[in-house]
Ligand SMILES: Nc1ncnc2c1ncn2[C@@H]1O[C@H](COP(=O)(O)OP(=O)(O)O)[C@@H](O)[C@H]1O
């Protein structure tokens with residue numbers, strides 16, 4: 001049997017800008033796999049069926065094309081082994097999963113989901129430290145803003161805009177300790193690899209800025225026991241048998257300094273492979289193990 005063939009799934013933007021991509025390709029080749037990048041929305045050289053495994057990584061342009069992307073994931077999963085699995089990708093593509101996880105006892109940022117047709121009042125958009133309004137399908141803080149106390153009418157207008165576009169709006173209290181840094185814990189096949197800390201994004205209240213740097217000031221971070229516990233609880237509550245091949249668990253501290261889940265990223269997270277010298281190898285070994293499973 002020759003080397004297992006792995007597609008690292010990206011996008012036009014990812015091919016240019018994904019700093020994890022060259023590191024992962026090199027580590028996969030060092031681990032004895034045949035690896036090549038392939039944009040999800042183009043037919044790769046071998047066709048998806050020509051790969052033993054396809055690992056979704058920097059498919060960053062899917063947010064505005066979610067139906068097309070999920071259909072691609074289903075189709076690819078019929079002809080190759082897709083990681084993470086297509087049903088998990090679908091579940092994770094809508095931040096409504098936060099409510100599922102909260103229902104399973106995971107500490108998450110308190111989240112109210114408003115779907116088109118729901119009724120709401122201005123008070124739903126007030127909180128001690130203000131609120132954050134965001135679409136349920138998003139990435140890179142797109143169409144996301146924070147509103148200070150007393151600005152509930154502005155926050156409500158934001159939600160109404162999203163609902164008017166047929167989107168679901170999420171309303172959360174603004175957690176000010178995000179200003180001490182959001183944490184991102186990276187796991188491969190259920191095993192913790194490394195973590196980073198990054199600066200807060202919503203520094204300007206009332207502003208929607210779709211060109212923000214996604215991970216300002218990202219630096220290696222040593223997670224606390226409490227952070228690891230919350231991250232593991234989130235992973236344990238994922239509605240799938242077995243462990244995701246890769247996961248990034250984003251946490252912030254709440255008012256009692258307890259880490260709570262902001263986001264569980266199972267589709268296309270930046271894994272900050274350049275910040276931990278062993279990171280690329282750990283992911284490559286997890287991919288190699290997945291490739292060996294019949
Ligand atoms: N409830 C919140 N409290 C404080 N900051 C928030 C809150 N929600 C979002 N943010 C800020 O906005 C950023 C983007 O929000 P997030 O929920 O991670 O969505 P995405 O990364 O998918 O756009 C976060 O990294 C954080 O800096």
Ligand SMILES: [Mg+2]
Pocket residue numbers: 140141250263
């Ligand atoms: Mg995020």
